[in-house]
Amino acid sequence: MDFGLKGRRALVTGASSGLGRAIADTLVKERATVAVSSRGGEKLQKAAKELGAALAVPCDLTQPGAARGLVREVTQKLGGLDVLVVNAGGPPSGGFEAITVEQWQTGFQSLWLATVDAIQEALPGMKAQGWGRIVLVTSTAAREAMNNLTVSNGLRAGLLGLVKTLSNEVAPYGITVNAALPGYHATDRMKDLGLSDEKVAPNIPARRLGRPEEFAALVTFLASEPAAYISGQSIACDGGALKGF
Template sequence: MELGLQGRTALVCASTSGLGRATARALAEEGVTVVVTGRSSDRAREVAAEMPNAVGIGCDLVADGGAEQLLTAARKAVGDIDILVLNGPGPAPGPARDTDTAGIEQAIETLVKPQQLLVRSVLPAMLEKGWGRILSISSTSVEAPMPNLSLSNLGRAALAGYLKTLATEVASQGVTINSLLPGRIATPRARQIDEAAAQRTGRTLREVETASRAAIPAGRYGEPGEFGAAAAFLCSAPAAYITGTALRCDGGLVPTL
């Protein structure tokens, strides 16, 4: 399938590893000029050098002024942003009963405020062109909150609600806004969650991973490349009629339609 992305530009947040990196690679291979981002400038440039049509920019998105600095640098490098991919690490694990005001503020500062600023900043140019794609790399916790991830559940659901509302407002103007919800994908973040579960329950990491795979109908963790391919499609020209939706990429893990 021709995705119709040749010559487009993309800013992919937190794309030096994991799902962000897989998404950046998939877009670059479709002819998109991709801005790879991460806290380390050297690492961002190193990862970008492995891809066609990519540049690396270092920036801490959640630092004061981080989103503004990233957008300034990205526009200087590639011009207006046609595709914005929101991504980033979640807050530390923890049960809901221990959630306090500081934790809630951390979740919003990490998972909502910088993302909303980026969206608000790139949207005018997209609307003027009559074409744009905004994609949030989120989590299946948006549909089925995960145990011991109360702050992540809170922040990701808040961002998803905002994006769904915005999608209905701009759908008629050529801009689509969607969320892609990974289940158990073989990334460093998934390993971090498994290690935390092992420590919490007293089981070995191997036991935790075995139990996790057993709960997935596909019988395995997903590959980052599989996720990246789904992300690239949602950003494509043929996906122009898909907006305001949350697509699971989870091997059948979430037991709902």
């Protein structure tokens, strides 16, 4: 299948490692012109070189206004923006009583406000050109709460409402908006949470962790030309782990 991404200009945040890097890699292989971003400058530059990305822009999504500035810079340097993939790192784990107000505020900034800022900056150009793809990388925690992930459970669920609302508003302009929900994948995030393959795999019908490139394939499809009639959806890639319909 031709995904129709040759020459399309894409931005992937959180792209120096893990799922974000896999998404950027897949888009590059589909011959898109890809800009990558993450907090760490040196690590980002190394990843961009290895991926063959067209542009690397450091950005800390926990800082107010940073996401808007990022999209503005990428749009100017690439001459426009067709695909926006917002992928923010996971907030700290912990039960409700262990989470501080400051952690809630930081999580809201990086997961919510940065997403809103990035989309608001990208929309005018997408509307003017009559084509756009917006994909939010959230988590299966948005649909089924995970123990000890209080901040992620609370904030990511709200993003699904944003996806549906926004998709209705921008559909007449040829823009789709979807959420991709990763389950347990073989990334450093698993190590950060203290979760091993042996501990998690028995609870997944596929009996294994996902590979980053498998999740990247979902995101790339949602960003493609053939996915033009798919919008407002929240699609999980989790080996069948979600228990709901």
